[in-house]
Amino acid sequence: MNNWINVSQSDVNKPLEKxxxxxxxxxxxxxxxxxxxSRYGLNSKTNEFVVEFKYLASSEYTxxxxxxxxxxxxxxxxxxxxxxxxxxxxxxxxxxxxxxxxSIELGLKEALREINEHESDFTRAGNFSxxxxxxxxxxxxxx
Amino acid sequence: xxxxxxxxxxxxxxxxxxMTITTVFLTILTYIIDADLDDDIFSSWPHFTIAxxxxxxxxxxxxxxxxxxxxxxxxxxxxxxxxxxxxxxxxILDQYKGKAFKSSDxxxxxxxxxxxxxxxxxIGFRMCPTGTWKKPWxxxxxxxxxxxxxxxxxxxxxKTSAVFAAPDDADRAEGIAGQAWSSQRxxxxxxxxxxxESTSIANKERYASKTNSSVAMVEQYTRPSxxxxxxxxxxxxxxxxxxxxxxxxxxxxxxGVNEDAVENYRLTAATISQLLERA
Numbered sequence: 001m002n003n004w005i006n007v008s009q010s011d012v013n014k015p016l017e018k019x020x021x022x023x024x025x026x027x028x029x030x031x032x033x034x035x036x037x038s039r040y041g042l043n044s045k046t047n048e049f050v051v052e053f054k055y056l057a058s059s060e061y062t063x064x065x066x067x068x069x070x071x072x073x074x075x076x077x078x079x080x081x082x083x084x085x086x087x088x089x090x091x092x093x094x095x096x097x098x099x100x101x102x103s104i105e106l107g108l109k110e111a112l113r114e115i116n117e118h119e120s121d122f123t124r125a126g127n128f129s130x131x132x133x134x135x136x137x138x139x140x141x142x143x
Numbered sequence: 144x145x146x147x148x149x150x151x152x153x154x155x156x157x158x159x160x161x162m163t164i165t166t167v168f169l170t171i172l173t174y175i176i177d178a179d180l181d182d183d184i185f186s187s188w189p190h191f192t193i194a195x196x197x198x199x200x201x202x203x204x205x206x207x208x209x210x211x212x213x214x215x216x217x218x219x220x221x222x223x224x225x226x227x228x229x230x231x232x233x234x235i236l237d238q239y240k241g242k243a244f245k246s247s248d249x250x251x252x253x254x255x256x257x258x259x260x261x262x263x264x265x266i267g268f269r270m271c272p273t274g275t276w277k278k279p280w281x282x283x284x285x286x287x288x289x290x291x292x293x294x295x296x297x298x299x300x301x302k303t304s305a306v307f308a309a310p311d312d313a314d315r316a317e318g319i320a321g322q323a324w325s326s327q328r329x330x331x332x333x334x335x336x337x338x339x340e341s342t343s344i345a346n347k348e349r350y351a352s353k354t355n356s357s358v359a360m361v362e363q364y365t366r367p368s369x370x371x372x373x374x375x376x377x378x379x380x381x382x383x384x385x386x387x388x389x390x391x392x393x394x395x396x397x398x399g400v401n402e403d404a405v406e407n408y409r410l411t412a413a414t415i416s417q418l419l420e421r422a
Contacts, residue, residue, distance in 0.1 A: 028329035032381035
């Protein structure tokens with residue numbers, strides 16, 4: 001794993017104007033739902049690319065949610081926050097993408113697709129938005 | 144609302160002392176109840192000590208009741224929280240207030256406030272700000288969930304009766320604070336129209352709809368010649384991985400507080416959260 005890198009708040013937590021019950025308000029994701037830092041690396045034992053997140057004042061037991069398609073999410077048991085995204089390189093490499101970089105890029109895109117498809121699994125709406133914004137930004141950067 | 148006073152320090156220190164003493168006494172008492180005074184071990188003990196032990200044995204039930212009562216009292220005393228932590232929280236709110244608001248006018252300092260609201264299931268017999276004696280909780284369930292102020296920045300404007308309904312049903316949440324609680328998102332409202340006691344009903348209605356409140360709430364707030372805030376930011380606060388309450392920043396300046404108060408002071412929110420874990 002590489003070192004922790006601060007997550008840019010302006011990329012992940014942009015103020016959004018929303019209509020709530022007919023009234024315009026500016027909403028932001030709670031600072032407790034936005035990762036403060038992330039790190040990533042390749043687990044050579046499992047051949048998984050791992051993206052890990054750190055939050056403000058939060059540590060808890062986690063559980064892994066597996067949706068197949070080579071992407072798993074490690075969620076906090078208490079809060080439902082995403083602590084890790086696990087991308088299985090074997091899955092992408094056996095599908096013809098032999099380069100690790102390409103499989104990671106595809107993995108991140110797959111993770112973004114998964115998170116959008118299985119929104120109901122992510123009980124913490126604010127954290128869901130923050131991780132989706134993070135993955136969306138990462139996939140745009142890597143393209 | 145917590146008041147700055149030395150009596151809480153004394154209650155907390157005394158409760159801690161009583162808790163320690165009664166725990167030790169309880170340990171001794173449980174040993175004494177089972178002790179056989181005819182045992183050789185007690186033969187060399189002074190008569191006075193033996194008499195005390197015998198007295199405690201004879202009145203073991205009463206002694207246990209007193210110990211349990213003292214333990215309960217000290218537990219209640221400790222439940223109010225460590226005053227040292229609340230002093231530090233007050234200091235952090237004051238520092239946060241000094242930096243989070245955008246205003247160059249030194250007089251505006253007293254027009255900017257940060258209030259810490261705690262979510263409680265049960266409001267007790269406290270009056271809702273909109274309430275009358277006929278409808279004390281403004282039609283909300285008394286045990287439905289409420290945001291109650293526990294700490295406020297500054298040394299003036301400490302007194303507040305602002306209580307907002309924050310039930311599980313998001314549609315019934317009151318105020319910007321209630322909205323932030325139910326959505327678990329930061330809510331920012333600025334450029335609100337100026338509201339005072341003599342403002343027209345139409346303007347009060349407009350203000351009420353923008354702040355997710357009712358005209359009755361606005362009127363109650365402005366009745367003692369007060370001016371309602373014109374920009375508000377509410378930040379949900381998490382303690383021990385659970386949403387604990389809401390921090391509300393409000394200013395009489397229409398642009399007094401904005402998203403910078405959230406983006407630049409995340410660590411302040413984290414520090415408050417960590418202190419509250421131990422409070």
